[in-house]
Amino acid sequence: MNVTFSCPECDQTTRQELAPETPRIDCAHCDYAIPTSLPADANKGIDRCLVCGCRELYVRKDFSQRLGLTVVVSAMVLSSIAWGFHWRYAAYGILFAAALIDVLLYFSVGNLLQCYRCRTEYRGLAGLEDQEPFSLETHERFRQQAARLAEAGPPPADPSSGSSPPG
Ligand SMILES: [Zn+2]
Ligand SMILES: [Zn+2]
Known part of the structure; x- marks a missing residue:
C-alpha cells in the first residue's frame, strides 16, 4: 500500500510506498519522520492513522x-x-x-482510506468495503476540535516528550 500525507512540519505533500518492513514514514521535503509499526498483514487494513494515531478513518472513492x-x-x-x-x-x-x-x-476508480484528523490518504489496501464510509458528523467533530486548537494557539514546543501512542 502507499500513504499520501501532508507533513506536519513543512506542510508539503509526500507519497510513500509502505511495506511491513518499512521502519518509518519520511517527509520527502524536510527531516520529519514518523516511526511506523505496520502489522505483517497491513494490506488487509489498518485500525488507526499511521501519521497522527487517530482511530477514526473513512473510505471514499479515489476520484479526482x-x-x-x-x-x-x-x-x-x-x-x-x-x-x-x-x-x-x-x-x-x-x-x-x-x-x-x-x-x-x-x-472505475478504486477506494482509499482517509484520516479524519490529518487527511492522510492510504491506497492499495484490501477489504476497504468493510470500513466505515464518510460521516459528516465525525468530520464536523474533528473540524471543531481543530478550530478550538487553532484558537488556543500553537502547542508549546517540548522536545523532551518522546512518548509514543499506545498500541
Ligand atoms: Zn516536511
Ligand atoms: Zn491522521
Missing part, C-alpha cells in the same frame, strides 16, 4: 474532483460553442457525454 470538474467545464465551453452555431443536438450531446464520462470515471 479536479479531473471531474475539468470534464464538466470543457463540456460547458464546447456545448455553448455548439449552441452558438445552432447545433442544438450537438450541444445536448456534449453535455450528456460529459456526464457519462464523469459517472464512468467515478465507478
Whole structure:
C-alpha cells in the first residue's frame, strides 16, 4: 500500500510506498519522520492513522474532483460553442457525454482510506468495503476540535516528550 500525507512540519505533500518492513514514514521535503509499526498483514487494513494515531478513518472513492470538474467545464465551453452555431443536438450531446464520462470515471476508480484528523490518504489496501464510509458528523467533530486548537494557539514546543501512542 502507499500513504499520501501532508507533513506536519513543512506542510508539503509526500507519497510513500509502505511495506511491513518499512521502519518509518519520511517527509520527502524536510527531516520529519514518523516511526511506523505496520502489522505483517497491513494490506488487509489498518485500525488507526499511521501519521497522527487517530482511530477514526473513512473510505471514499479515489476520484479526482479536479479531473471531474475539468470534464464538466470543457463540456460547458464546447456545448455553448455548439449552441452558438445552432447545433442544438450537438450541444445536448456534449453535455450528456460529459456526464457519462464523469459517472464512468467515478465507478472505475478504486477506494482509499482517509484520516479524519490529518487527511492522510492510504491506497492499495484490501477489504476497504468493510470500513466505515464518510460521516459528516465525525468530520464536523474533528473540524471543531481543530478550530478550538487553532484558537488556543500553537502547542508549546517540548522536545523532551518522546512518548509514543499506545498500541
Ligand atoms: Zn516536511
Ligand atoms: Zn491522521
